[in-house]
Amino acid sequence: MKFKWLIMTLAIAFLISFPPVASAHSNNSEGFSKIDVEGQKINYNLQLDFIELSHAVGFKIDEQNVENLEELNNIITQNKLPLQEYISTHISVYADSIPVESTINQTSVLKIKERAFADITLSYSVNKALESLIVRYNVFFEDSDPSHANMAKVHIGEKQQEFIFTYEVRELNIGEMSFFTSAKQFLLLGLKHIFTGYDHILFVISLLIGAMTIRHILSLVTAFTIAHSITLALATLEIVQLPGKLIESAIALSIIYIALKNIFQPESNHAPWIAFAFGLIHGFGFAGILAELHLGATHLATSLLFFNVGIELGQVLIVSLIFPTLIFINKRLSYKWFLPSVSTAVLILGCVWFFQRAF
Incomplete structure (x- = not known):
């Protein structure tokens, strides 16, 4: 009996430990870079999560009230000097191996996936047309968020290149990144996205709770x-676009539906069509990062493929860890208490996410 209550307590504690935030992907801050080299000028459009930027630079903001973009615009304008200093010391640009200084031309605040982002336009002047470009990026990594990732798109002449700045990979050298380096970066980005997408993980776990055969597991996962x-590709290719708020709210509803089904129909296994229907919604959620990057046609297929492979590898790992655990619990204990207890915790968390995202 003591063992039963210990397992139940640990299971519920694990589930409610997922951050109940408006977006389940917001624990690891994101950034976007667009670098255009035009003759003797380098234009750099940098977009950074505003709350994370406030931590790094020292803006004083009310984190519970970041809906007023006009107020946030005033804050970033008033802090232009410390912002310039921060960028100058955390982003280094070398034109033909010569360091060049940045100038902030314009700042504003906009919404990306329902979150406030600082939109910063930088310029760098050089003496001649460039043959090589090196960017060393160290924003947030050491001072506020080691899990930060910045998706960069670079245009230089006729060349376009996509790159992801991470804690482990902080330097971009135009012309030196191989196919395998690019593929590895997007694969790791997919892995990271699934492991920090707590809503997706919770949905998959809830599906697995009702499945006790490998064949059923394979049908659901497939x-x-x-x-x-399908929807990851459609959204990334910008064929189908849906509001981020709608998608995030629908993902929360998918978790609520599966939890309710587990509570009130515990003997009814989930049908593959349910996994397929909700998988269409979750695909739009997966596409958020790639859609914002606006990948060029040259590298789009590769980036999309390996990002999706990363997601699938992460999903396989999650299933491989969770399924044996469920089998162990089923053999040792009765599902009569375990299933409703865990599903109730999932239901509560799904409701919290839904109301935070929808209203």
């Missing part, structure tokens, strides 16, 4: 994978 791969 249906979910096919569905989210």
Whole structure:
């Protein structure tokens, strides 16, 4: 009996430990870079999570009230000098191996995926047309968020290149990144996205709770994978675009539905069509990062493929860890208490996410 209550307590504590935030992807801050080299000028459009930027630079803001973009615009304008200093010391640009200084031309605040982002336009002047460009990026990594990732798109002449700045990879050298380096970066980005996408993980776990055979597991995972791969591609290719608030709210509703089904129909296994239907919604959620990057046609297929492979590898790892655990619990204990207890915790968290995202 003591063992039963210990397992139940640990399971519920694990589930409610997921951050109940408006977006389940917001624990690891994101950034976007667009670098254009035009003759003797380098234009750099930098977009950074505003709350994370406030931590790094020292803006004083009310983190619970970041809906007033006009107020945030005033804050970033008033802090232009410390912002310039921060960028100058955390982003280094070398034109033909010669360091060049940045100038902030314009700042504003905009919404990306329902979050406030600082939109900063930088310029760098050089003496001649460039043959090589090196960017060393160290924003947030050491001072506020080691898990930060910045998706960069670079245009230099006729060349376009996509790159991801991470804690482990902080330097971009135009012309030196191989196909395998690019593929590895997007694969790791997919892995990171699934492991920090707590809502996606919770949905998959809830599906697995009702499945006790490998064949059933494979049918659910396959249906979910096919569905989210379809909408991931459609959203990244900008064929189908849906509001981020709608998608995030629908993902929360998918968790609520599965939790309710586990509570009131515990003997009814989830059908693959349910996994497929909700997988279509989750695919739009997966596409958020790639859609914002606006990948060029040259590297789009590769980036999309390996990002999706990363998601699938992460999903396989999650299933491989969770399924044996469920089998162990089923053999040692009765599902009569375990399923409703865990599903109730999932239901509560799904409701919290839904109300935070929808209203």
